[in-house]
Amino acid sequence: MSEPRNAGAGATTVLVVGAGPTGLTLAVELARSGVPFRLIDAEPGPRPGSRGKGVQPRTLEIFEDLGIAGRVLANGRQAMPMNSTAPDGRVTRGGAIPESLANRPDIPYAASLITPQWRVEEALRLRLEELGGFVEFGTTLVGFTQTGDGVTAEVVTDGTATTVAARWLVGADGGHSVVRKQTGVAFDGETREDVRMVLADLPVSGLGRDAWETWRHPAGILSLCPLPSTGLFQYAATLAPGAKARLGLADLQATLEDRTGRTDIRLREPEWTSVWRANIRLAEHYRTGNAFLAGDAAHIHSPAGGQGMNTGIQDAHNLAWKFAAVVNDGAPLALLDSYEAERRPVAAHVLALSNTRLARTIETNAVPIDRDASTIQLDVGYRGSALARDDRDERATLRAGDRAPDATGLATVDGVHRLFDLIGRGQFTLLDFGSTTTLPRTAARVLHVVAQPAAEGEIADPAGHLAAAYGPSGRTLVLIRPDGYIGLISDAGNFRAVTDYLAAFG
Template sequence: MTSPAILIVGAGPTGLTLACELARRGVPFRLVDAAPEPFRGSRGKGTQPRSLEIFDDLGIAAEVVGAGRFHLPVRFYEADGSHHDVDLHAGRHARPDAPYGSTLLVPQWRVEQALRERLRALGGRVEYGVALTAFAQDADAVDATLAHADGRAEVQRAAYLVGCDGGRSATRRLAGIAFHGQTLERHRMLVADVGASGLDREHWHAWRGAGGFVALAPLPGTAQYQFQAALAPGLDEAPSLALCQRLLEQRSGRRDIRLSDPTWMSLWRANVRMVDRYRAGRVFLAGDAAHVHSPAGGLGMNTGIQDAYNLGWKLAAVLRGADDALLDTYGEERLPVAEWLLGLSSRLHFQAFEERGIAVRRDEETLQLGIGYRHGSLACELRARPGTLAAGDRAPDAPGLRDARGEYRLFDLLRGTHVTLLAFGAGWEALLAALRARCGEAVRSVVIGDGGLDDAHGHARAAYGVETGLFVVRPDGYLGLATDAREPAPVEAYLRRLLGPR
């Protein structure tokens, strides 16, 4: 077999996102997973707006959104049979700078299915029943030993190995990377995908019974519900449909709801752990292999997707000649995000367990639109007076832009594998033309008109908060460099960091 540039271990949302990122850049890779077949459960059923923006870039946002639902209200039932409804995302809708305003309820298997289909369209595939058992690395490559389900073993050589293989990551263990944290044995939950009669599908149903919390969330596009129940200490019964039914009846006080046809069950324990580094030589970790935590807030799957989105373009750039130091910025930028993630999800987790219910806090943090890298080494802020938007921040969207081809959104321009030069005001054309000539298809540019905020480009000018200036937008949609000077040298030097010599 021809040696791939990248060996990806684990084909969940993280590994699939990374594979799509590499495939659309023409980077040879191999994607393996120890499981015999694709995952079939709902598990991470909340897709956050930032992840939907990534899916927009990958070309699958419409499919994922079409399979899910926004603003499903939670119906909380009281002991006397009364209830009240809560929209966890009340008032949060699409804005000019953010086309996805709230969390999308969609089962994880649907997300994975959309990513696999996109990967297939890009010419890639997943090899199931292939497990990583050992690896050795030298200055040039990694030699990975892979065990097949039929008993065969092989050694695969690749320039880099990326472990996207979950909380029990073989890659992490073999790399000798510590997984710091704790397991909260008293905080356990039974989760299952089941059929349910006697309930409408227009609400996420939740009860706070004397024995604990129980809920049934309808899974869009299916006939199933996700069952969730906190387990009391000392209850060591194996997961079963009978156990789900008993907990539901005990805590809801209802006998008219009948559960049936379980397709997936899991006993979850509260693990709160993370690595202290994302890289060991030519080996990288992403997703749950690097951080595990409470599902409160619906952040885990999304953070793994965003890990992969950060790493993919950097691997491709280094393979095409950029300095290897670019790969160190992956851990530099994502390790603080993992630390923040564990803190936030733990706070939401304890809130939910104390209140015997669902953590109701939802804001810019949980939506992950505010995640940025201002303090990373790739954030190059050259303006004496930055506005509210600075280098390292997420690049906002904006509608209402126009050119000879008609009207478009800013995200339409950003979509793809290139770096974008976004200029505001007049006088940038010569500089942009020179940079495009030097970098070719790796760079695109647009000039936002120099009228007032009520001109045709007003949304973009308002979102970026500038009258004049130049932003270099990284391939992953973050502002890399910001300047208001028309000097080519700093911009050229920065583009070499991102793209390598041209």
């Protein structure tokens, strides 16, 4: 756990730099696993602003595992309707959940959630405090040196420099990451000064809060998105190339009236403003010795598709259980190499998707308003990873490396549960679909699928949702990683493969 041990100079296991969504997720996971850490942030306190306001379904699954999904959902809205008004006044409506994703037992969250980013950070901080940890605000990383055994970092708090010795350092410190710059890792990509946007959080009168409204105009796009759990809207307006960004209330109002043709919508003094530039980049490496990069320090995205914050949170979820496996369970240090191998291709894919959607927005002067499976990140997986092993036919729909699907209506001696109620929480879980013998002792939680549960660790699947999701043979074993991905599938019921996997990675 994050020591008041994390309240001062000295040694720790993981020094996390940056307390945005990525760093907070990592800290919560480490605290839950009992891995000592310190979480520092140069800002004097929590940052304001809605910023990344879209939480994707895969991230909501992670938040459920962390114990904060209810908190986040209570302060947001799923499947918010989206209206796009053309210059001739025609309105296109969208935002509905695709039929292919609705009411599926394998998908608990079928739509993204709109909530201000500060609400996400608030929920993570509260969870961190419940686990005994906290953020050291006003603490800046000045520099660090590495040896084979760890990192020695110099940090400054209130003008006082101290030294922190850590086994590993994680830079979750944003696009201008000190950690990345000091390691010398290339951050390839482009900054497009011709693609900019004014953002503001402000009160609005004369407009309902039932939908996210966008207006298309020859001068650019303007949108007003109601921010749930607040009395504010997020205002967003594209800037013409070379135009000066004007953030005053009168300028925001004038742009609104010009692009909507409406004078009945009145803006009030903004509580937060910013100018976004299309800065789209990917770090060449995610690991340099004992220093790691995560979130915006490793990849910066276009906001088209709402992927950046979510990708960073999932970086942290991937890395944290691997730290815990090495520290707590004696897993080999080589396990940490799989972080870059698994997560960097995901960021490259997301960047390509974001670029495509951004190019479409620029070309058509229209924001996409339809949701699809490509943006909700449920298809993210690690097939081909060193941590993905199976003897299943390559044509199978579900294979090792894929996200473990949920299943509802599972009967246990303690009542009816979803599969997601029974897995995760920092542990491996083994689904045994057909063994009639006693499994070897493993480090995993074992769930035996039976006709009628009679003891702890037995589950029944009366509705057939588990069987439909996993397609088992009579002897199938499915090992689910702590981060909710399938590590191993054996349709041959190969117990030895399971024990070997856990010995190597658990």
